[in-house]
Amino acid sequence: MKWNAKWIRPVADTGDAAPVYGKTFRLPGEIREAKLFLTALGVYEAELNGKRVGDFVLAPGWTTYGKRLQYQEYDITDLLDKENRITVTVGKGWYRTHLMSYNGSAYQQELCARPAGLLAQIVITYQDGHQETIITDESWQVSEGPVRFSEIYDGEIYDASVSPALDQETVCFDGPFETLIPQQGEKITEQERVSGARLIMTPKGETVIDFGQEITGYVESTLDAAAGEILDLSFAEVLDKDGNFYTENYRGAKAMYRYICRNGHQTYKPRLTFWGFRYIRVNRFPGGTQKALPECFTAIAVHSDLKRTGYLSCSSQKLNRLFDNIIWGQKGNFLDVPTDCPQRDERFGWTGDAQAFVRTACLNYDVEKFFTKWLADMAADQRENGYIGHVIPDYVYSSAASAAWGDAATICPWEVYKAYGSKKILENQFSCMCKWVDYITSTTTTPDLWTGGRHYGDWLGLDAPSGSYKGSSREDFIASAFYAHSASLVIKAGKALGRDVSSYEALYRRIVDAFRKAYPEYLTQTECVLAAHFRLAPDCQAAADQLARMVKDCGTRLQTGFVGTPYLLHVLSDYGYGELAYSLLLREEYPSWLYPVTKGATTVWEHWDGIMEDGGFWSADMNSFNHYAYGAVADWVYGVAAGILPLEDAPGYRRVRIAPLPDARLDWLKASLSTRHGRICSQWKKQDDMWRYEITTPVEADVVIDGKTHHVTPGTWCFYSKI
Ligand code: BGC
Numbered sequence: 001m002k003w004n005a006k007w008i009r010p011v012a013d014t015g016d017a018a019p020v021y022g023k024t025f026r027l028p029g030e031i032r033e034a035k036l037f038l039t040a041l042g043v044y045e046a047e048l049n050g051k052r053v054g055d056f057v058l059a060p061g062w063t064t065y066g067k068r069l070q071y072q073e074y075d076i077t078d079l080l081d082k083e084n085r086i087t088v089t090v091g092k093g094w095y096r097t098h099l100m101s102y103n104g105s106a107y108q109q110e111l112c113a114r115p116a117g118l119l120a121q122i123v124i125t126y127q128d129g130h131q132e133t134i135i136t137d138e139s140w141q142v143s144e145g146p147v148r149f150s151e152i153y154d155g156e157i158y159d160a161s162v163s164p165a166l167d168q169e170t171v172c173f174d175g176p177f178e179t180l181i182p183q184q185g186e187k188i189t190e191q192e193r194v195s196g197a198r199l200i201m202t203p204k205g206e207t208v209i210d211f212g213q214e215i216t217g218y219v220e221s222t223l224d225a226a227a228g229e230i231l232d233l234s235f236a237e238v239l240d241k242d243g244n245f246y247t248e249n250y251r252g253a254k255a256m257y258r259y260i261c262r263n264g265h266q267t268y269k270p271r272l273t274f275w276g277f278r279y280i281r282v283n284r285f286p287g288g289t290q291k292a293l294p295e296c297f298t299a300i301a302v303h304s305d306l307k308r309t310g311y312l313s314c315s316s317q318k319l320n321r322l323f324d325n326i327i328w329g330q331k332g333n334f335l336d337v338p339t340d341c342p343q344r345d346e347r348f349g350w351t352g353d354a355q356a357f358v359r360t361a362c363l364n365y366d367v368e369k370f371f372t373k374w375l376a377d378m379a380a381d382q383r384e385n386g387y388i389g390h391v392i393p394d395y396v397y398s399s400a401a402s403a404a405w406g407d408a409a410t411i412c413p414w415e416v417y418k419a420y421g422s423k424k425i426l427e428n429q430f431s432c433m434c435k436w437v438d439y440i441t442s443t444t445t446t447p448d449l450w451t452g453g454r455h456y457g458d459w460l461g462l463d464a465p466s467g468s469y470k471g472s473s474r475e476d477f478i479a480s481a482f483y484a485h486s487a488s489l490v491i492k493a494g495k496a497l498g499r500d501v502s503s504y505e506a507l508y509r510r511i512v513d514a515f516r517k518a519y520p521e522y523l524t525q526t527e528c529v530l531a532a533h534f535r536l537a538p539d540c541q542a543a544a545d546q547l548a549r550m551v552k553d554c555g556t557r558l559q560t561g562f563v564g565t566p567y568l569l570h571v572l573s574d575y576g577y578g579e580l581a582y583s584l585l586l587r588e589e590y591p592s593w594l595y596p597v598t599k600g601a602t603t604v605w606e607h608w609d610g611i612m613e614d615g616g617f618w619s620a621d622m623n624s625f626n627h628y629a630y631g632a633v634a635d636w637v638y639g640v641a642a643g644i645l646p647l648e649d650a651p652g653y654r655r656v657r658i659a660p661l662p663d664a665r666l667d668w669l670k671a672s673l674s675t676r677h678g679r680i681c682s683q684w685k686k687q688d689d690m691w692r693y694e695i696t697t698p699v700e701a702d703v704v705i706d707g708k709t710h711h712v713t714p715g716t717w718c719f720y721s722k723i
Contacts, residue, residue, distance in 0.1 A: 001037060001071075001182065005135035007175025009115035010142045010168060016157075018042075018272065020145035020164035021118050022087040025134055027080060030127040034080050039071035039180065041117040043093030043272050048079040048086050056187040057271055057302050061336045062094045063373070064393040065111060067380040069179045072187075076122070087164065090116040091150035091272030099152070099395050100252065100345045108395070117175045141166040147272060153253035153345050155235075156270040160262040161227055185304065185373030188336050190217070192301040196294030200279075202244045207282040207289040209297050214278040214603045214626055216332035216342035217302035218257075220269035222295075225261035225286035232284035233257040235277035237343060237625040241615030245281045249623040252345035261286055274302055276332060276343030276626050278602060303335045306365040309674040312637050315667035318588065321597045326631035329604040330357075330364055333628050337374055337393070341606065341624035348391035349374060351408035352456060356566045357628050358412045359635040362419035363673060371416045372425060378409060379432040386439025388432075390456075401439065402455040403479035404563045409436040410489040417496070421652015421676055426493045433490050437504065440483050448507070448514035450479035458526045460607065461561030462591055469622070471561040473526040477519055478563055481530040484511040488534070492648075512536060525550050526564030532575065533567040544575030556583050557591055566632035573640045573661060581640070582663040585633065593633055604631040642671030642682040643704070652676045659704035660684050662691050664723055678714075686723065693719040 010019050036053060038046060039060045046053040053074050060070040096112050122134040145164035149157040197212040214237055221231055235255045240246040247255070255275050259268055277299075282292040312323040333339045337349040338361070354374075361367050374392060381394040388406035390396045413429040445452035457478060461471015487508040494501035515536050522528045522537075528547035531537035551558065551572070560568050572581040588594045591608035599611045606627035607618040617623055639645050643660035646653045653675035660682055662669070668685030678698025684691050695703055696716045703710045706721040 001180075003119070003121060003177060003180070004133055005037075005119050005121040006137050006172040007117045007119050008136045008138070008140055008142075008170040009117050009173050011171050013115060014144050016149040017144040018089050018091045018147035018150050019116050019142050020087055020089045020166065021136070021140050021142045021170065022085060022164065022166040023134070023140045024083065024085045026083055027124065031077065031080060032125045032127050032129075034076045034122060034124045036074045036076045037071055037121045037123070038074065038088070039069060039119050040088070040090045041114050041175065042090045042095045044088050044090045044118065045271055046086065046088040048076055049081055049084055051079055053079065055189050057190060058093060058188050058274070058336070061183070061185055061188060062393065064377040064380045065095055065179070066107065067179055068181050068377060069176055070183050070185070071119070071180055072183050080124075086120070086122070087166070088118055088120065089145055089147060089272070090118055091147060092116070092152070093272065094152055097152040099348070105395070105397055107397075115173065117173065119175060136170075138170060138172060140170045141168060142170045143168050150270070150272040152273055152347065153255065155254060155256040155275065156273050157258045157260075158268065158270060159260040160266060160268065161260060184369075184376065185336060186370050187305050188302060189305045190300050190302055191305070191331065194299040194301065196297035196299070199292075199294050200239075200243070202239070203242050204244050206245055207285075207292050208239070208245050209280050209282065209292070209294055211278055211280075211299040212602070213299075214276065214328065214332065215299050215301040216276045216335060216626070217274055217300045218270050219280060220267060220298045220300055221259065222265075222267040223261070223286055224265050225263070227261060227263045229261045229286035230284045231259040231261065231286065232282075234281040234283060235275040235343070236279045236281065237277060238611065239279065240617070245279060246617075248620045249617070249625075250344045251621055253343065255343065269300060274335065274342065276341065301331060303331045304370055306334060306367060306370060308364065309366050310363040310638060311672045312634065312642070312670070314669040316586070318594050318597050319586070319666075322593055323634065323637070325597070325601055325603050326360065326628070326634045327364055328602060329626060329628035329631045330361055332603060332626045334361070334365070334367070334370060338370075340629075341627050343626060344624060348395065349377075349393060350391050350405070351378075351388060352390070352402065352405035352459065352562055353627070353629045355404065355408035355411040356562055357632050358408075358415045359419075359566075360632050362415055363635060363638045366420075368416055368420045368422070368425070371412055372428065375413055375416075375425070375429050375432070379429060382409070382432050382435060385442060386435035386437075388436055388439070398454070400443070400454045403450060403453070403475070403482045405456060406436060406439070407482045407486050409433055410486040410493075414489045414493060417493070418646050418648070418651045421654060423496060426497055430493055430497060430499070433486070433493055434504075437483070437486050437490050437507070440486070441507070444483075446514075448510040449476065449518055450483040451476045453479065455479055456562070458524070458561040458563040461524070461526060461559060461564065462557075462608070463524055463559040464561075471524065471526060471559070471564075473524045473563070477527055478530065480511065480515050480518070481534050481536055484508060484515060484536055485534045487511060522546060524564075525559045525568070526561065529560060529564040529567050529571050532571045541575050544571050544577065547571055548577045548580055551580060551584070556580070556587065558584055562629050565630055566635070569633065569636040570640065573636070578640070578661050579663065581636070582665060585636075586665055593630065601625070604628055637669075638671050638673065641669055644671060644673055644680050644682050653680065653699065655699055656680060656697060656701045657704065658682050658695050658697065658701050660693055687720075689723050690720045691723055693721070695719070
């Protein structure tokens with residue numbers, strides 16, 4: 001793409017108000033086609049002749065702006081006339097927001113100090129084939145518009161009585177060209193509308209609307225008002241134990257929304273920011289809050305436009321709710337970047353959370369393009385010495401990388417490759433993967449292990465010493481286990497690409513030897529999980545046996561955190577403890593996946609007991625009710641309970657192994673998965689005293705029933721086994 005356009009900005013900064021840029025232009029002849037190329041330093045929304053251009057919300061999306069800024073291309077042929085007017089509003093978005101941890105850094109100051117720049121180029125092809133280009137330059141006008149304030153954490157203020165005068169001059173400035181890239185990820189769009197289900201008058205006398213589902217997005221309001229009347233909303237994920245509106249867990253994020261009305265009937269939705277919420281509190285409403293009815297409000301879920309590929313269902317309603325919550329967790333946090341949470345003053349692309357969830361993410365939705373973009377940001381953010389940030393885009397600027405967080409560099413590309421079968425992701429990321437392993441090699445204090453450094457450990461493990469967020473598993477143990485795991489993935493990826501990985505093979509063997517010497521015994525559930533799952537234990541069966549004992553000894557309770565939980569059930573079922581894995585999955589008391597369901601959860605929680613048995617909260621500051629990490633359990637349901645697994649030598653489900661594992665506590669279970677090669681479906685149900693399995697496969701498959709392998713061709717097959 002050749003840019004003739006210039007970056008423009010207002011002569012004087014508009015402060016909190018989002019500038020609106022505009023230009024009118026005339027087209028002398030009949031046009032064949034017209035394209036608009038557009039980007040901004042912030043988030044933009046464009047209109048052409050009063051109609052919104054495209055359906056991309058929060059464009060140009062979130063990337064490592066210092067190195068990569070996406071631009072979008074729109075076909076605007078049908079929006080054009082003889083006389084035309086284009087307007088573009090530019091909000092602060094992620095670009096000029098004071099994101100936590102990034103406050104005060106030189107990088108933040110540099111980004112925030114930049115103007116609300118706009119770059120646009122319209123390329124018109126007339127019927128006779130000649131072309132004309134309309135570009136941003138000093139001929140554009142600008143003024144403040146109705147968006148008086150807009151920011152990622154704090155929300156929006158909109159004054160409907162203001163219409164942009166477009167009466168001020170713009171100036172050109174030296175904006176970024178070398179970092180521009182065409183749209184690489186999925187676009188972000190409005191996905192679902194959820195009506196205001198229920199009105200609640202809280203004990204404090206506040207008017208609250210419950211949408212019945214936690215979503216990420218915004219609220220559309222429809223109301224009758226006189227000019228100057230005010231609609232004012234606050235957002236919350238949960239009510240407190242007394243039934244009052246609760247916002248403390250949003251921490252520094254003000255998450256407010258204020259709309260100043262014009263005269264008459266009006267409908268408005270903010271589009272330059274988003275909230276994570278289930279409830280809204282109506283602080284002010286035209287004519288008084290008693291006039292606020294649920295039908296005035298619709299919640300609109302906004303996220304990356306991903307195609308759903310996986311579905312799970314079974315005879316337990318509670319498990320079905322968990323499956324739904326996992327889907328909602330992914331929807332709510334796959335908004336251009338895989339974020340930890342969508343509500344408080346974080347909403348970052350935490351690498352540890354992403355690597356924990358990536359397998360499940362790849363099953364529920366087609367996320368190949370989504371991860372291709374995010375991993376490209378990771379590679380762009382990777383430091384010379386191989387350091388991978390705790391969050392991508394990297395704003396946290398730590399001096400040391402953390403095990404299991406930085407390992408997203410190897411785990412995510414490998415899982416995406418396994419799920420979709422294209423080597424492109426490995427080609428793109430291979431150097432980043434190698435550099436990550438080399439980073440560990442160069443920073444560890446003990447050769448062939450990863451010792452020293454600063455890590456998040458088994459984050460939120462339940463065996464944490466009091467007052468700590470980190471479980472009791474030894475940090476060096478976890479770090480060394482992930483060192484081995486990452487090295488093994490570099491080897492696998494390198495082999496898939498036909499590269500020479502002999503030095504990593506030698507390294508891997510040394511790490512395994514050193515690990516076995518350094519860690520002859522395992523002290524926690526997570527340590528057993530890692531030793532067995534990463535095949536580091538000299539006797540993996542013994543490690544799994546120990547894990548099973550530890551789980552049973554503490555009352556069939558898991559103790560694992562972010563690091564151990566994703567693999568916990570796998571280790572149990574891989575080594576003969578399928579029934580125990582199911583006991584953990586089906587357990588309803590805290591701690592368990594179903595406990596939040598019994599407490600009314602509609603998404604996956606950051607803490608097993610975000611809301612405790614007594615109705616109180618786990619904490620005020622670290623308590624997200626939409627954190628997808630523990631939703632990683634869905635991959636066990638697809639891969640083990642329903643038994644659908646890609647074969648490592650046939651990534652992308654080119655061939656498949658289907659080995660369902662029924663459990664008598666469920667009457668039936670069904671998983672279906674759309675793959676690059678067609679739809680796979682695996683279901684089992686009780687029929688008299690037998691299990692009846694129905695397997696549909698579009699490719700050759702090894703179906704394993706009761707330990708016996710049947711090689712089948714594409715089609716639908718039935719099998720039976722004794723219960
Ligand atoms: C985030 C996590 C993240 C963690 C790092 C938290 O504040 O919400 O999900 O992985 O920090 O330990």
